[in-house]
Amino acid sequence: MERLPLNALLVFVTAARAQNMTRAAERLHLTVSALSHQVRLLEQRTGCTLFLRGPRGLKLTAEGACLLEKVAPHLDAIELALRPLTLRRHTALSLSALPSMASSWLVPRLPRFVALRPDLELNLDSSIERVDFADGRFDAALRYGLGEWEGLHSELLFEEWLTPVASPALFTDRARPRLDQLGQWPLLCEDDPWPRWFEQFGGEAPARFGVTFSDSETLQRATLEGMGISLGRATMARPLIESGRLMGLFPERMKARYAHYLVYPDRSREHAGFKAFREWLLAEAESFRATEQDAVSVESNTGAKKAPRARLARALTRITPGDP
Structure with missing residues (x-):
């Protein structure tokens, strides 16, 4: 069974919320090229164009908006569930x-x-x-x-x-x-x-x-x-x-x-x-x-x-x- 693209989904949600590739890359500590690659992989997997890229940043397509609505709450829930289990490092x-x-x-x-x-x-x-x-x-x-x-x-x-x-x-x-x-x-x-x-x-x-x-x-x-x-x-x-x-x-x-x-x-x-x-x-x-x-x-x-x-x-x- 093909592995679920969880990393690509995280990248997609971050980019959709930031509405900007550069800001999203900074938040995830990735290069813009690596982030764009993950988005392309997800678009290939879904067979849909998820973003319209313009001079003012990113705009979700109808398919992208639908995916964000369905996926984002689950990623947020995972992060919320893990947070109490993660010790905050005082050296960071x-x-x-x-x-x-x-x-x-x-x-x-x-x-x-x-x-x-x-x-x-x-x-x-x-x-x-x-x-x-x-x-x-x-x-x-x-x-x-x-x-x-x-x-x-x-x-x-x-x-x-x-x-x-x-x-x-x-x-x-x-x-x-x-x-x-x-x-x-x-x-x-x-x-x-x-x-x-x-x-x-x-x-x-x-x-x-x-x-x-x-x-x-x-x-x-x-x-x-x-x-x-x-x-x-x-x-x-x-x-x-x-x-x-x-x-x-x-x-x-x-x-x-x-x-x-x-x-x-x-x-x-x-x-x-x-x-x-x-x-x-x-x-x-x-x-x-x-x-x-x-x-x-x-x-x-x-x-x-x-x-x-x-x-x-x-x-x-x-x-x-x-x-x-």
Whole structure:
């Protein structure tokens, strides 16, 4: 009797839920090629096309949707039945972090933790999807929000600040704008509170924004390409400003509505690996907060340049907190 394609079914369900081959491959620790191969095997076995592949990801066919409906509950039941029988290894730690936070802040610091705890197996998932700790896949997450996640512990890492940033290429043929001239330039928007910026720092808001983006990573990429000026998150923009790829246009900064938090379920408090990571992470966040107090705007087109202390003091007096 031919063996049931259980592995291919698991791959199929994961891809169907992720609606994206790359994300599904990351979750299963497979290459995209290996994942696609498993899907093809299942399609050959069933004689049906299960996915329609497009530029925006995967879309289930009618046959694929029917298979997902019938198979997924049984795979979930198997996982649920096995979970109490599986001892959680305290030498393995699974984390989730937003891609922007992971690439700009966590990953550059992570080698220090790995050197501190080489015995710990660390698994990092970069995703914008909300973590469901009930499925047991993750021990903790780094999230950007108000700090209110029902049923979970959340600890503040640091506040986020917004300031206008742009590529030096934007000013090849034009002088940099004054603070009250920002509305005359192409302003890029995600969900950035430009109206609140103009209310606090003056100037006239434009009738419309140049381009609006759905996520901060794409917004930052557009800023790097010289499409316009954006309200950059200090956490993401700072490494790019220090490397000269972006410019901080003014010393004024505005406190964002959201902040960065470490979020975790109650069960993680007994996880030895998580305890070590939490202690290290909070120390790194405290150090980062201290350096942020000394951060200055970059005024050179070619790289970072520190301002005198007197000017720094004046700049800090102009930092205006936003809404809680």
